[in-house]
Amino acid sequence: MAGLNGDPFLGIDDNIEKLQYNNNSKEAIDKEGLVVGIGEDSSNNKNNNQGGEKDMAGNSIHRSGSRPQLDLSKAEIQGNSEERDPTILLPNQTDDISHLALDIGGSLIKLVYFSRHEDQSVDDKRKKIVKERLGISNGNRRNFPVLGGRLHFVKFETSKLNECLDFISSKQLHRGGIDSHHWNSEAPANENAVIKATGGGAYKFADLFKERLGVSIDKEDEMDCLVAGANFLLKAIRHEAFTHMEGHKEFVQIDHNDLFPYLLVNIGSGVSIIKVDGDGKFQRVSGTNVGGGTYWGLGRLLTKCNNFDELLELSQRGDNRTIDMLVGDIYGGMDYSKIGLSASTIASSFGKAISDKKELQDYRPEDISLSLLRMISYNIGQISYLNALRFGLKRIFFGGFFIRGHAYTMDTISFAVHFWSKGEAQAMFLRHEGFLGAVGAFMSYQKHGLDDLMVHHLVERFPMGAPYTGGKIHGPPLGDLNEKISWMEKFVLKGTEITAPVPMAPPGTTGLGGFEVPSSRGATLRSDASALNVGVLHLVPTLEVFPLLADPKMYEPNTIDLSDHKELEYWFTVLSGHLPDLVDKAVASEGGTDDAKRRGDAFARAFSAHLARLMEEPAAYGKLGLANLLELREECLREFQFLDAYRSIKQRENEASLAVLPDLLLELDHMDEETRLLTLIEGVLAANIFDWGSRACVDFYHKGTIIEIYRMSRNKMQRPWRVDDFDLFKERMLGSEGKKPRPHKRALLFVDNSGADIVLGMLPLARELLRRGTEVVLVANSLPALNDVTAMEVPDIVAEAAKHCDILRRAAEAGGLLVDAMNNNSLDGSRGNSSSVPLMVVENGCGSPCIDLRQVSSELAAAAKHADLVILEGMGRALHTNFNARFKCEALKLAMVKNQRLAEKLIKGKIYDCVCRYEPAT
Template identity: 80%
Template sequence: MAGSSISNNKNDNKGENSEEYNKEKEEMKEISLASLNPMHQSSLWPQLDLTRAAIKGNWEERNPTILLPNQSDDISHLAVDIGGSLIKLVYFSRHEEHSPDDKRKISIKKRFGISNGSRRSYPILGGRLHFVNFETGKLDECLDFISSKQLHLGGLDSPSWHSGTRPHDNPIIIKATGGGAYKFADVFKERLGVSLDKEDEMACLVAGANFLLKAIRHEAFTHMEGEKEFVQIDHNDLFPYLLVNIGSGVSMIKVEGDGKFQRVSGTNVGGGTYWGLGRLLTKCKSFVELLELSQQGDNSNVDMLVGDIYGGMDYSKIGLSASTIASSFGRTIAETKELLDYRPEDISLSLLRMISYNIGQISYLNALRYGLKRIFFGGFFICGHAYTMDTISFAVHFWSKGQAQAMFLRHEGFLGALGAFMSYEKHGLDVLRAHQLVERFPMGFPYVGGKIHGPPLGDLREKISWMEKFVQKGTEITAPVPMAPPGTTGMGGFERPSSRGIALRSDASAALNIGVLYVVPTLEEFPLLADPKTYEPNTIDLSDHSELEYWFMVLSEHLPDLVDKAVAGEGGTDDAKRRGDAFARAFSAHLARLMEEPAAYGKLGLANLLELREECLREFQFVDAYITIKKRENEASLAVLPDLLIELDGMNEEERLLALIEGVLAANIFDWGSRACVDLYHKGTIIEIYRMSRKKMQRPWRVDDFDMFKKRMLGCGDKKLAPYRRALLFVDNSGADVVLGMLPLARELLKRGTEVVLVANSLPALNDVTANELPEIVAEAAKHCDVLRKAAEAGGLLVDAMVSIDDGLVGNSTSIPLMVVENGCGSPCIDFRQVSSELAAAAKDADLIILEGMGRALHTNFNAFFKCDVLKLAMVKNQRLAEKLFNGNIYDCVCRFEPGGELR
């Protein structure tokens, strides 16, 4: 029950109780950012070190990469928002993941004329934006933090960047907003030697909100009766809106565009009122404590309800139920009672409701006054607290009679600081778009909910011991807010929160659900999506709790096997075992967190869970858990490929096409992500299983559009259609899947004059084949196949891999080339909103897409439409999914052909 869960709460006040966490000062929420345009630097922007800067690659390229050899990788830039209650820091650290261009990449870049980085007219460098906050009353802590991380020296073009000293004639300037930018300017100058460049607070709030609403996909959400729902904001239909920032006090700003706004109202009853009055009345030591108290409160002991006045009856004539609050704190007029006679829990809840309800009501009145339908609420007062949001939402909904809607922002507390940060320059941040931002949730997130200022755990050993320390706490993650629906009366008031007794996650009251947003400048929207606006990658929506429970179970059960493979893949060393253990804990904690609050990481689909698992493995430096298995299966499959090709070549074209599709479906059984299949592998060799799988291919398949596809490929009678120009083949698993399934299909397309682009993962995921691995596999296959060889050579694919091939054949070919491009993903699924620039370029001339495998064709994209023809091929290796999608059974096959564009 709530009481015990809260009082036993070991996550509480970590900073105060534990020495270790006393030094935790770095917020674990980060956003990666595009970096700077050296062309447009203002003198205020901390300069990059451009000494010995050189253009890498071709000078004639439109967007060459500029190397900055003297630029520290840890360069930081800082902006501050110093409010009445809290200081918010936003700082940028450059953080680029370098993956050297291999020959495959170079040839693809040449082929498609892709320049480095992005299409824009400046090089975007990777980086992260960190969010940190301190109490304003503890300014010293904040200054120590800035100083220890040298944030105030951020990237200045001076030798002092390294030495930490700086010449007096070159003042350091930091962007600052909030009242404290004035009040504490001298302290910053004295302690850190920096000048604060003051930016208007309202302008910063608006700039921060506009950026977030445009660039971050799941930034805004509604929160009604415990239900959180993300809102897709149409960039072209964002304005006008009312921005209500609930900080110490409250500002209400009518926003009509970028930089176009007016502060129309406000109220002095805000977050400071709750925290200040609450502290006085309850003797709470911290804001979090005060909020937690409210979770166990019953405000009817403090508030005067309509029923108190009307002898237990509703005042239905004017729509007020007996439980409606008639007068906040009205019961405390009783002369017989003193403050100590009231429970602090009840006082806290009463205060929270009074203030939230009041702000909701005033906000709506202002929205009404200015004809604004949408209201976004920000400010640290909300701090992800479900009951606060529900109360505000209720007020807006009730007073507007359902006409207006309250929306909340995930980065609620950092609008001003973000706006101040953006005011350094107008060219870096504000052009970023959602497809370039990837949000990741680091391993500590389930434990600390993004709240605790964790140490920068760059070192793997630190990560592991951090996990080990938290292992006890893993079992204590209890339900966050909400609470059960607050039970509104529908008559203008609230019932008491029916949530009393439901456990509150220790830190949920102040947990900001913000992960790490990496900027990957090279990511693009897939150009062949029929309608990017309505595209939803996930087929399974995990907001259905029974689905979530099922997949939670599947992934949990699969965990020991995955850890075994990952550890074995690295020789089973003690180090690998320890990492394996820590990974299992971290991933289990993510799962537990999401079970309790499915929307904690944004909108949750199955693809997100599967990707999270891969990311978590990478965090513990398991680069490729299935590497040994993949190699073994590739070799076994390559050994039988020649026989398969001979068999195929002996067939007529109709038989062959069917055999090829059957082959793809049968070979898709080699999937180490499926429990059922893994069990199967104990029962026979790869080749035996493949044969068994082929034998069982009975048509009609569960989804069987083969005849339609055949008609398009082979024509009908004398009527032949032109071959496809270019086919994108999204390959799935290593071994038989790619070697005996997809490569023979690729070969057939090549023979028919179609350019083939093999699209594979950028990073390993389960036993999926990667773009790095494919050229070698193709080279091996090509030893047995002229078609593949010639095509690959002509495509420049087989540069290194083909050294053993007879030189006489090289360059003689006029065949259509075969290419390998990376998809930009490291997951068994694919989200077409964010793919590599290589793939986006290759897609431009494509007229056929073949999506293979459960992850890419069923879990994601089963319902997706494309501008060109698409063939979705997969074997369903999970009973529940087969039942859910088409009332089918495990091992059913899907061959779905959907003509694109005008044909549909």
């Protein structure tokens, strides 16, 4: 069996027919998916997070509960099953226990509500042993009553209060706030139900709430809430604050220790100006009665517009010079240069209307709206600056729903602050601008632990429909898939006005003179446009910052920054190109049923809508990098309940690769140490070609078998690789001039793809480390992403591999991986040898092909504590993210570059070039 002619893999040709990748096998996969779909209990099929699935060996396996999904087990139809939309009872669904807080303003009602997940993580035997080994005790975790839940943000026009009440009632949001001081979600709604609310409407509509919903309103002070909300958002959300100058949006990293003092300007119907000195420490120093209500009220009278957004939309097409009196109008077209005023400066808002012999109907509503908007925005900017000056403050944060993410409004305010402060003060805006008060009211529920949450505990997601409310599109959909799909269908009917909703003022709208006319993008503006900038906040208190990052503050996961429009366009095209194929796979993975097709369609539309939206405004969801786009795609699949689109492909590739593993191990064992190390690294790089996320690779799979592709890939492994630090790594591992270096104590191996990648690449490398006395922790995804292997799948792969290898078996036993197999699979019939160093598996806390090391699982953070070597493998984890990351310990980054453009950009190379980057500890 040993390799001939130096080809260590010649012996594995026998398996070729088992491993065929061609159109027939694709069909087989599809068919297999269909059989799985019909054969499986629907609860298993749909609900991958619960226990009860069977692995390839028929063992019962448990899924990680890090981000639970819908639990359909024991679902039954309530009442008449013939009904068109019968109610389905989900007895095991513990999701969506809700708590609600409101800010009822003069124009808008803002809702913040919380839906809770029970902690469903399965404490199986393996996990327990790993925890023991890693020294994780549950006692270390802080007790968060708000555990694993989500914060949703919704708004209604105050004039549509009834819609808002319907919404609350339909989602039973009032049932959670039983007791204003405690979270008590178990108790049924009762007479004493209370919800927290702020704003004038909390007083005005209290009786209506009691009458319609049976709840009392617990009124919270408006200023307290605004400040508490702003402080929370500024501390807890990474990309909350941004500047907006001349059409350019830039996120500002706020240092938590350097947040105070600042000036908070909340522009609602009126304007409050607050000096904030700390948590709960503030003073309302000024305000103005000329605010959002003024714009809307005057605007409605003057233009006959029906709503605020329509008025704003009009301004997009306006030219205020027809109404405003400019310096040039007074000075015969000349500048008044002596005092620094250009001819185009507004001398008097609406001033031209005095002298013109025109009536209201002679002015275009567009021009009126723009003139009004500029008048009010400049005025607010100026008053804010004067107050900042009064207290020596440099930072002014503007909030309130007057702004609505409207580029031109922000530019105008920024211009005023910049102009009057001569660049000394900075206007900043908040992504959750309208929700400060509501968030603050929410924070006033005691003991929910929210104030203890840190940036790394929050993950923001942008599910379809999240912020939409009112009218026919009534949302946001919670966990109900059907509701989501029908929402999506309505969404599509609405067409492009929804898919690209936010107006973008092109650069130069205000300019230094501040008087250019905004260019019209009216067609893309819709009523609640700005709300799309806000997603759903997932609260995951178990996430931690990866402790081995050399400088977490400087760490930026993304290598590719998509604020470069060319780059964004390229990846937009690539990901759009992948869609049809991905939908096919996803639908097949769910049995190809009509339901799956409908979901597939909804997924494709939803993801395309996100892409279109981000093309329009790349910073809409916060700072955008390639990793965010790739994760968005996975999240979007999960939203439409495609929990593992590549399931059968992964299984097939695992089986095929496991079949040839014994031969590979045998051949490796016949090599000397140095050849073996090189062969192992080559093996990892070569096997990384099995990547279903790369167009080029997928095209390959139709042309050959796994082994042919693997062999081809191996043959390309001619050193030097494009990035080649192998000699350095070898020296660290084997020493030089006869000196044997000490082995690593513990290595974290971030594994990537299923099949050959893990089985023929990373596992043999892990085995080598184990053989040298290094503890090995395989770090795998918590949730599926493309064909990446998950932490839940790895133990079974290891168990299979261990059947043929003593080193792996003993280490896996020591690491608690062979819980089921422990008694049967021993090669020599003996029990596990506890003297072996352990092989362990931990989940990384994410479900993406990339990894953001600012937010990893607590398991991984614990495992990292004693690690002195990190190996990152694959394009997603080692190139798209973390290529530039620096670690406190040694790091090895291994990947094959399977994209031509990335190869050119990153390593000045070409597609299929390899990266082996070794970095000593910093």
